[in-house]
Amino acid sequence: DQQVKQNSPSLSVQEGRISILNCDYTNSMFDYFLWYKKYPAEGPTFLISISSIKDKNEDGRFTVFLNKSAKHLSLHIVPSQPGDSAVYFCAARDGGATNKLIFGTGTLLAVQP
Amino acid sequence: EAGVVQSPRYKIIEKKQPVAFWCNPISGHNTLYWYLQNLGQGPELLIRYENEEAVDDSQLPKDRFSAERLKGVDSTLKIQPAELGDSAVYLCASSSQGTSAVQFFGPGTRLTVL
Numbered sequence: 040d041q042q043v044k045q046n047s048p049s050l051s052v053q054e055g056r057i058s059i060l061n062c063d064y065t066n067s068m069f070d071y072f073l074w075y076k077k078y079p080a081e082g083p084t085f086l087i088s089i090s091s092i093k094d095k096n097e098d099g100r101f102t103v104f105l106n107k108s109a110k111h112l113s114l115h116i117v118p119s120q121p122g123d124s125a126v127y128f129c130a131a132r133d134g135g136a137t138n139k140l141i142f143g144t145g146t147l148l149a150v151q152p
Numbered sequence: 153e154a155g156v157v158q159s160p161r162y163k164i165i166e167k168k169q170p171v172a173f174w175c176n177p178i179s180g181h182n183t184l185y186w187y188l189q190n191l192g193q194g195p196e197l198l199i200r201y202e203n204e205e206a207v208d209d210s211q212l213p214k215d216r217f218s219a220e221r222l223k224g225v226d227s228t229l230k231i232q233p234a235e236l237g238d239s240a241v242y243l244c245a246s247s248s249q250g251t252s253a254v255q256f257f258g259p260g261t262r263l264t265v266l
Contacts, residue, residue, distance in 0.1 A: 043194075081260075082243055083257045085255070085256065138200070140195075142194025142195050144193055
């Protein structure tokens, strides 16, 4: 069973507009959520994270929102730039000391110039 | 600061042959992870090391996969014998000790089994 789901395989937005990537999870014991960005032939690169005790975290153009009651998080990129085109993975930590990350299947973002 | 280093970047072998992947984590990172990423999927944990000790290897197929981290720094993941279904990207990641959840990934090794 997929504990972390990214239901949109792909997303296309215009340069300068907002990109919204979504992620749903099923395990209420997840205590930390992360977004990674991945370019072709490279490993995932850490982007931004949020603790389960918060509902928002912002870093420059990137903001992550967490809705615990809905078990949903989203990544907002404003404004979107062509260099943001990549696969974005949502990941959740299973809590406690294991530090095990459960990844979603990724969303391919294409930012059109 | 140097990132996680992996080699080789690409490997093509025939089925039933052995193969090994090498990883050097970020300096000072005590925790090392090996992940498997199939096409169109997210990374899946194979094994996690705290220093030299494998503390989570529940997802490692132990009949053909093995891993070691003898001196608590670099690590090797081996497959013997390889099967067609092992074709994937093998990622290594590392993190600092404590409650940090952020794992830093290497570029991965793309394995093709013919």
